[in-house]
Amino acid sequence: MGKYFGTDGFRGEANVNLTVEHAYKVGRFLGWYYGQRAKKTADNPEGRCRVAIGKDTRRSSYMFEYSLVAGLTASGADVYLLHVTTTPSVSYVVRTEEFDCGIMISASHNPYYDNGIKVINGKGEKLEEDVIVEIERYLDGEMEELPFALKDAIGRTTDYAAGRNRYIGYLISIATRSFKGKKVALDCANGSASAIAKNVFDALGAETHVINNHPNGLNINTDCGSTHIHVLQDYVKESGCDVGFAYDGDADRCIAVDENGSVVDGDLILYICGKYMKEIGTLRNNTVVTTIMSNFGLYKAFDREGISYEKTAVGDKYVYENMSQYGNCLGGEQSGHIIFSKHATTGDGILTSLKVMEVMLEKKETLGKLASEVEILPQVLKNVRVKDKKEAQDDPAVQAEVAKATETLGADGRILLRQSGTEPVVRVMVEAPTTEQCEMLVDQVIEVMKAQGHVL
Template sequence: MARLFGTDGVRGVANADLTAELAMELSAAAAKVLGEAGAFTGRRPTALVGRDTRISGQLLSAAVNAGLASTGVDVIDVGIVPTPGLAYLVNTQGTDLGVMLSASHNPMPDNGIKFFQRGGVKLDDSIEDSIEERLNEQWERPIAGDVGRITTDEGHALRQTYIDALVASLEGVRLDGLKVVIDAANGAASYTAGPAFEASGATVVGINNTPDGLNINDNAGSTHIEGLQAAVVEHGADLGIALDGDADRCLAVDATGAVVDGDHIMAILALDLKEQGKLHNNTLVATIMSNLGLIIAMREHGIQVEQTRVGDRYVLEAMAQNGFTLGGEQSGHVIISEYANTGDGVLTGLHVAARVARSGRSLASLASVMTTLPQVMINVPNVDKMRAGVDPEITRAVTQANNKLGMSGRVVLRPSGTEPLVRVMVEASTAENAQQVAEQLAGLVASRLAL
């Protein structure tokens, strides 16, 4: 049986794969597992529950609230809030458990359930496995006064607390004089991004910020950035910020309409933190899929890049283990650990804008610190992906290719986490060279590992 939890919680088509019954069972099981593990601090544990703007979030959050209350957990339903906002509130409010209903950048029919334990951190794989094992078990339920209470965050006071913290993270830096276009993807940031930027002094032009429960991520946000590019040019803005449905990732657009991806954003923020003396050990954490151009640019500025497996959880692990202060992914998940313990798109956008304001330079000028090397990715399907790293001929060919590319290129072979395929990624000084090497290696993988 396939594992229910993926790399970022449990996801599926709402009310088909991810039903109200499953949501209730998952939340009850999570409360039992964490309670028995000593993760709860008092006799009456507490939980915060949030959701993005998908219409299915209403029924799923009701089910989660019921599941938690059935175990004796007191619940505050925060309503619509970004995923990083819920994580922040779980941490700062001293809450024992957080549950977020969101499928991030996925299309509207999908939804998901993500758990945070005390401190606002994601659950370890072992805890998720224990939750799966406890689904649908028979157990002694609390009764009478021992059942949990469910309340709502009237007036969205908790959400405002999060917005205030975003503004405070700029530590007095003002964005006055900057015009910023914000694409909220008709998601949770529709209620937080604009207010945070405006409170920081920016002139805000909002697009895709009128969610109706059905239009989240629909030709909008960080996965459909074309609309933002056009809007920035149309309004003569200094920059644009593209968020996804739950606002845990951020991409940017400069005044000319050019995209500034997660690698460039990390480069900009790494130099900013280094200048302030806040970049711990002068180290940036990125995944193996970040462009080699980032590594070269950071090396030229005395910054080391520590690379991890793909996934923000692995970036977070490396940061936590070593006290690093900045990390992220090319996709726009950026973690600034002084202010957050998860990727936060609005926080990232604010600090990019603050760098523009503080330096007096355009975003295009700041982003020019790194040059993106041509990158070619070929997916090789229907292969035994587990042998990709041990087949001697493939290993030899990869070594030879890396030696030939030298400091101006590299090869990464990565098995897919969900499909029987191997991803062959090649970077080189020219697109032609990258394509040639990638095709040669993809052909070898296909012949050697065919099922």
């Protein structure tokens, strides 16, 4: 991770550690960088740099959009505005319509006052590290000032809502069966999914019930969406739905709820889809890519089904790198970032919903029955806001407490400390035979962090 860019872009509190000046300079650099590499084509005879921009529903997203556009056009790039849309839709438009790069303005599952700049390369993948290094050099004034475009070389801005509509059509085309007769609840987190998800499920014939789809700029992720799954759980039970799907702010995550109101997280989705894909012969390499945060119970279930698995660092970026390198076609995270490489190059919450629906319909089973085949080991994860992530994690006293917990657990569980790639947070996770033991060991580590003065 760099000084500004983490595992999922440049993220921070709007106008505090992510400012309009930062956005303007990111735009200036990207317009210049891709402008040097733009090629003349039949659709682009002038060889101009073309950049697609999407945003989520945060109040500050408009501010950053305008600032990025100013920087990009000042460097000579033509900008196409997708308006409020999802991160995976930006990726889809960029890779299918020959854009030089794409930008998504979002802080994903973070509160409304945070925001972020995610940059996507021309293949629809997350930006290469070497380009990120150059952006950070420019942000820190370590490069010569970039030239401004002049006269007719100055960039233009185009309304491109049509690109988002094409993505909606693409999602609809992926479904293998009608959803008629299925009562489906969608929690749109007052975010990007509000502009897309209902259209897709309605078009496929579902009886669609949507909650938290009235964004006002301040309510994105507030007691709703994939990070507050209890809201959807209650709704599914009270409304008698067959299934529910909750998204995060930019809809690249999906957490499901079965007909009983039980949570079906990313690990269970990987199992359900992986087992089905193996049965129909589409699970390439007979392998599913997971992260080190996945539950032991998932691996036991995969072993039982004869499915191989990989483990990567946490972050859908690392999952996709593994999939791309080894040709694997299914991967994801417990948090709900699921990648189906046949259809997408990023996690896609709405696509994930469609693939779960496919398994339910093709196998004629409830989601609860499909998920019941995995026995999940109790797991407790707590996020600790700290002054300095690295100092808190590397503190000798903290590490000694972790070693003590590891010895206590033996072969019956594990403890994991991990720095967030997007927030000033250290995540403390324990898996153990009982939830009580998980809670106790997590709290003991957090108490040491507090005693050492790391906790905010």
